[in-house]
Amino acid sequence: GNSVTQMEGPVTLSEEAFLTINCTYTATGYPSLFWYVQYPGEGLQLLLKATKADDKGSNKGFEATYRKETTSFHLEKGSVQVSDSAVYFCALSPSNDMRFGAGTRLTVKP
């Protein structure tokens, strides 16, 4: 079936550290891949997306590349800020419903 597996959290980093959150997927066909972010007390916000192999999604300094050969969509940021503290969800959309990973909580300390 279609599913997403993302690295377990929580992740704690110091400000300006490099961030990687791993995400791998299982899917039939060629789904779109997404990263959503959930700040405390808020709903999910789209962070970035990629619709086909080798596409790179980017937004607010975050990047992720759709890798078909490794079925991965890892989220990276070169220098995190305290304001990036949130829960990050990897998701795929093979059909009408979106499948989410379990979420990774990121805490950035000053």
Next chain:
Amino acid sequence: DSGVTQTPKHLITATGQRVTLRCSPRSGDLSVYWYQQSLDQGLQFLIQYYNGEERAKGNILERFSAQQFPDLHSELNLSSLELGDSALYFCASSRRGGEQETQYFGPGTRLLVL
């Protein structure tokens, strides 16, 4: 602000009761999705409507039902509530409800069943 609105923000009720959650999609979006977010199950897709008709069904219990009205707002009805129904319920919307479309999420309704 995604443009998706949900009411109420919080809801506290007792077991056995029935509640209705409301969602207004972004202007121009025809499709509405409902999700449940709980600590043990994560974020789970419940149901999708497109232009008033049910399009896809996920892990929605028989005690739960939804509908989308002609003005495109949607309601999720939860009945015979149990303690385990306590969760965050999110609504999302998309333009045409097609595969691989970006979904825009509302702020959620936090339901507490006592």
